[in-house]
Amino acid sequence: MGNADAIEVVPPQLSRAAPLRPPRPTPAPETLSSFRRILMMRISGIAGWSERAYQEDMLQGRFLGHASFTLNNPDAIRHVLIDNDENYGRTPPGIRVLRPVLGEGLLLAEGRAWKLQRRTLAPAFTPRAVGTLVPHMRAVIEDTVSELDGKTGHPLDLREVMQRMTLEIAGRTMFSFGMAAHGPALRAFIIEYGSRLARPHLWDMVLPLGWPSPQDVQRAFFRRRWRAFVRALMAERRAVTRTGDAPRDLFDLMVAARDPETGEAFSDDNLIDQVATMILAGHETTATALFWALLLLAQDRTTQDEVAGEARAAGPSPEPEALKFTRAVLDETMRLYPPAYLIARQARGPDTIAGHAVRKGDVVFIAPWLLHRHVKLWDDPDAFVPQRFLTGTPPDRFAYLPFGVGPRICIGAHFALTEATLALARIVGAFRIERIDATPVMPIGIVTTQPDHSPLFKIAARS
Template sequence: MNIASVRRPIIPPTPPRAPDNMSLFGRIAVIKQNMIATWGQRAYEEEVIQGRFFLHKSFILNQPDAIRHVLLSNYQNYTRTPAGIRMLRPVLGEGLLLAEGHAWTFQRRTLSPAFTPRATANLVPHMTAVLDETIAKLEARTSEPVDLREIMQRMTLEIAGRTMFSFGMDQHGPTLRNFVMEYGERLGRAHFLDMVLPVSWPTPMDRARARFRKRWVEFVAMLIAERRAVGKKDGAPPRDLFDLMDEARDPETSKGFSDGQLVDEVATMILAGHETTATALFWALYLLALDPDTQEEVASETRGEHLDSMADIDRQKFTRAVIDETMRLYPPAFLVARAARDKDIVAGAEVSKGDIIMIAPWLLHRHEKLWDQPNAFIPKRFMSKEPPDRFAYLPFGAGPRVCIGAPFAQAESVLALARLIGAFRIELADATPVIPFGVVTTQPDHSPMFRITRR
């Protein structure tokens, strides 16, 4: 019998669970530091938890049928909460992630051709070129501890830059990373007034976010101007995402994006395309460092593979399962919060206008009624003949607003993990447990150091 099939799976560290009787104001105080730490044991056991959020009811949904109703069957009845809009609008503007109604329909229709599997396949050479460079740089650092989180951020940013603009991010990468860090550490945390005031009532933090947005929009517009200066030969096929987005037209109206809209779409794709993928890859490397046997299975699968095409990526079944299991344990978007536009019935409960619906992939993916050994790292659960319920596993959302870039992110993650583990054996150089915390995305509380050795 295969030893790997009977060995005890690892259970990575998590923050302590909150007391189930924690007060509303106690939870609000914790939210600013780590949203994940606000949930108690009940949230991991019960299908629906009803509470109150000031003047409105709140619901935590862990029931797939109820989630299907909110995200698919009646999705038009639910919009982002004021806090959600405040956290995302300064960096994403009115791009696809935040757009509503006709604006969202137009953007989704117009962008869809740029994110088909065929379009993604054409971008794989950009990914492999950056991976070749990253591996070459890591080969020179096998004698010293390395910060793989920072390296993943630099690598995925470089991939985002090349797939978006066909140029490297050596010059602009540090500025972009500074924008991301400034926002996440200072402005991307929800404060009390962010959660209770309507979006039309600016909070003190909103003013700071507005100043940030002005600088951020100028930076993205400058990147677009540099890319346009390079130009494109008439009649030549698109060479990057910018070509595809700049030339995109709504199939019904033939309209394209204005310059302002293009800035928001580019900002959305760059941020979503590098920060969440970098974080997912960091967590995958951390888990594989904790679990050397599983790491060796990934290395064994990649051995002898060229890994430079979508066909090669599609053959990495176990590596894909490792990525899927990583995003189950550490979902990039740990919380989806929606406010009801009108009354509804969800899981037998009456929902009124303004009530808050919370679908937390962090909870859903670790729910004790939905998963066997929910806190354990078991990639092979995703190689079963019976996949998890579509609305019990939401790393990219679900329904009409499912992440448009999911095929791109999955291809990049599988390719990067396979190439990195195929090249290096990875161990932790730091024994301090890494605790996840939720601020915009599921981040580590610190960046551990790793040791890498060439295979």
């Protein structure tokens, strides 16, 4: 592709008096019909919201014959996700999209099955358990820095680098082996599903869950191939002779896990779904968060240099807790670009939310994308200001939901934050990062908050 020195580099943001305000999609018109709004949201889940959605506590509308409620009020969100959470389940379109890749794993399980899985998996994701996996993370991060060291001065797709890095971390922390032999096939599965099957079609929305849509047939073929791939990974891991009693990785922890009340272990089929959930949900969301952080820092040199300074002051193998500013940068990144941009729930029975009657079948939307940019909840909500997370006063826990909240909060949140903090500090501490071109990178919502294209960067070793 040639040397990046001949390409104009985008001037970074230098002054904190004028904070960086990355672009967001133009709000949809207020007069947009429900049908047109659904079509827009099929292309991008964040494209159908009007400006009013960033300003009001609740929006009411209609969604496929039922009332819909978009909640921006923390008390109302608490009611749905904690106080009366058992009354609200996943929507049929959400289940159709996620089940082929995640099966009946923790993310999609309901009722007793979910409680059993959560209790069983919880010990594998405590801070102490995650601490045993940090050496795997550090090893992959160092390999990535070494790889990047040979690419200074050339156009670089850092999104692809972050995807490969987090996939390798997922493989080593899950199975104790690298993903060089399996990574291309796994990425091919993700790309195939994301490009063809992850967007809900109108049939997915209007047909009852028990009636297969045309897309469901294609998803079923995909699921058979995907599960065979995961089963082969597990077989390869089991073929490795285990020495000693200490668990080596997440797979050991998950195989040894028992429900603390019943002593029940995971079946082999359920273990496949848990492994698929951890690899997919873990590596893709973390890679995306790191990409957005690097993009923001490339446009804000002052903040980038603060991260680099903290990383260098903390030494070659810092504990994540020592990287407070780096963590604040990640927190602010996930505020602007929440990995899960939308939580959709359907009422199983009647209820009342903030004085409004909810009937069985009505749909409730809680959108971190909206919450995190809401004018009533944040000062200068579209600005990139990591310092807002260093004031000593944390944001309202129902106004900031990068990992959800309540009983179904992401079980891997500590793992993801540990990995992302160590990786961001090490990479930014080693390299100065700049954008090559000025084309705006726009967020789109397709399962996660993704960029509309992968921009090119230029890196240079820090002296």
